[in-house]
Amino acid sequence: MDDAELLIQFREPATREKAYTALIRKYQERLYWHIRRMVVDHDDSNDVLQNVFIRVWNGLDNFRADAKLYTWLYRIATNECLTFLEQKKKKAAVSLSDVEEGLSNQIKADKDFDANKIEWKLQLAIQQLPEKQRLVFTLRYYDEMPYEEMSKVLDTSEGALKASYHHAVKKIEDFILNH
Amino acid sequence: MHSTDHIQAELAAISELLANANSKGRPYAVPEGYFERLPMIMLLKIGQLTASDDSAAAETESLSPLLAGLNKKMPFAVPEGYFAQEAVQPGLLDRLEKKMPYQVPVGYFDGFPDKMLATVTGQQKGGAKIVSFGRPWMRYAAAAAIVAVVAVSGWFYMHKTTNVADFGKDNGDVAAQLQHELNQLSDDAILEYNDSPAADGSANVLAANDDELNATDIHFLLEDVSDNALQDFLNLEKPGKDAILHN
Missing domain, CATH: 1.10.10.10 (Winged helix-like DNA-binding domain superfamily/Winged helix DNA-binding domain)
Known part of the structure; x- marks a missing residue:
């Protein structure tokens, strides 16, 4: 399923969950490795990845189709990584x-x-x-x-x-x- | 006046030595034919940059042949089956020789989409219970009751030498009234108050007072104090230096 089709299906209540699952299957590995290279630990990567996909679920309706979906996903993942590292820094003081x-x-x-x-x-x-x-x-x-x-x-x-x-x-x- | 004359006059006004010296010749040598070849070199460079933008590998090769020659396989191990699913091409990372060296738990990616779906739909379908009073006046009533309890407790504390029997005689009706009001409040109302900013505020003040100053804080606090003022203060306080450090 290409990104345009994913977006169409996500906006339809009947196919929303199917599209979301397909989106995760399509991008989870690329995003995971991007995150893992930044935060190193698997558990931390998993937490960050989940935050990313929660944001995707909450924000995909507002995603503008003029941008590439994978660019948007990487942007979210990158911001989540930086937030995680910042929090880690604060926690560790x-x-x-x-x-x-x-x-x-x-x-x-x-x-x-x-x-x-x-x-x-x-x-x-x-x-x-x-x-x-x-x-x-x-x-x-x-x-x-x-x-x-x-x-x-x-x-x-x-x-x-x-x-x-x-x-x-x-x-x-x-x-x-x-x- | 021509601008060169103007500049020369300005220079002479500043330094006659420089103005009179024949110092504007070019002492540096340029490789023979450099300026003739430069346009071609630049065109080649631009072409190379444009091409390399589409090929990260070529760019890395041009920057560092050592790095470009390295195997991109990641040393981290991935738990068995983590990526095992139809949607994933198992050979993709191997083909690119950029496999990460990290491990991932077995079956992590298999179940991940379903877990995420359960998480986000759970959120949406009321998985998390939201407690609400519905009527704002109840919040204020709860807050007022709690404040009253705190005030009375404070009074008890300040007047703890008072005879208990006398207190009971004089204030028993007030305490009983408060107790009665508190009993009427639900646990949720009390918990709501505890979570409110008003309750947090007092807790934060206490927490802030308990924090010890660290070096950064001290540096920040003393930022505007001159060294002389500090030295004067230390000279004055010398006998009590330890006390200052420990307080």
């Missing part, structure tokens, strides 16, 4: 850098963690980035999102996103080479 260190420690605590494997080093390197750069890097590197779409998701100019990605790549490269 620590600085952002401490939260990032906590995320790195969570990665190291993963049962499959192997410091010698490059993919794990990459995850650690990603956590060293500031939040916004981390978002830009993961959206570009993993999701291969065009800057035009990313610009709508992150509400940032394409030029700034390109620069941010450039810096992120260089920082990650440095981290990998020096660790």
Whole structure:
């Protein structure tokens, strides 16, 4: 079912739930991984993902069809991630850098963690980035999102996103080479 | 006056040395043919950027061949069956070599849509019970009764040396009246009051008073106080320094 059909069915009371289920099935993995790269822990990712789909249920009626559905979903997911990290920071009453260190420690605590494997080093390197750069890097590197779409998701100019990605790549490269 | 003359005059007014020196020649060398090739270089660059916008992989390759050469497979493990459903293409992430290394609980994605549906429809179909008085005056009555109880309790506390028997004789009717009014209130009314902003307000004040000042708070509070004023205060308070720190 394509997005346009999903939206039509969601607006019909008789097919609303069917459309909602189809929408979740279609986007849950992409959104999950986007969230997980940001918050690392599965349980946290699950909480954030559920919040995202609750917002979708409550807001899909007002979604303007002139925007892409997946861009809108990514925007909600990104905002939920940032809200979650902000709340985590407040709860822990620590600085952002401490939260990032906590995320790195969570990665190291993963049962499959192997410091010698490059993919794990990459995850650690990603956590060293500031939040916004981390978002830009993961959206570009993993999701291969065009800057035009990313610009709508992150509400940032394409030029700034390109620069941010450039810096992120260089920082990650440095981290990998020096660790 | 020509503008160059004007600028030269301005320069002379500021520094005769510079104005008289023949310093406007170009000391830097430019590679031979650089300006001839530049338009072509720029066109190529723009073309490359435009093309790379559609290919994140190509862009990463141009920025960092090392990173581009890495396997994008995520080291995190995913619990077995987490993604197992018809709507998902199992080979998609593998094909892109961007599989995350994280684990996901078994069957997580299988049941996720149904759980979400139950959650959102539960919300909508009255899954959560909303308690409402319906009549606003009852809220005020409940609040007034609670305030009265607090006031009388405060009076008892302040006059606790009073003979209990005398108090009972003098105030028994008031207390009995209050007790009677309270008995008429429902538990919901009392809980409603406790959840109201008025009740929260007093609790927050107490909580705020209980909080200890941290370094940031102290920094914020002393932001506008000069170092001299602080030093003077410390000199004055030296004997009681410990007391200040602990209070």
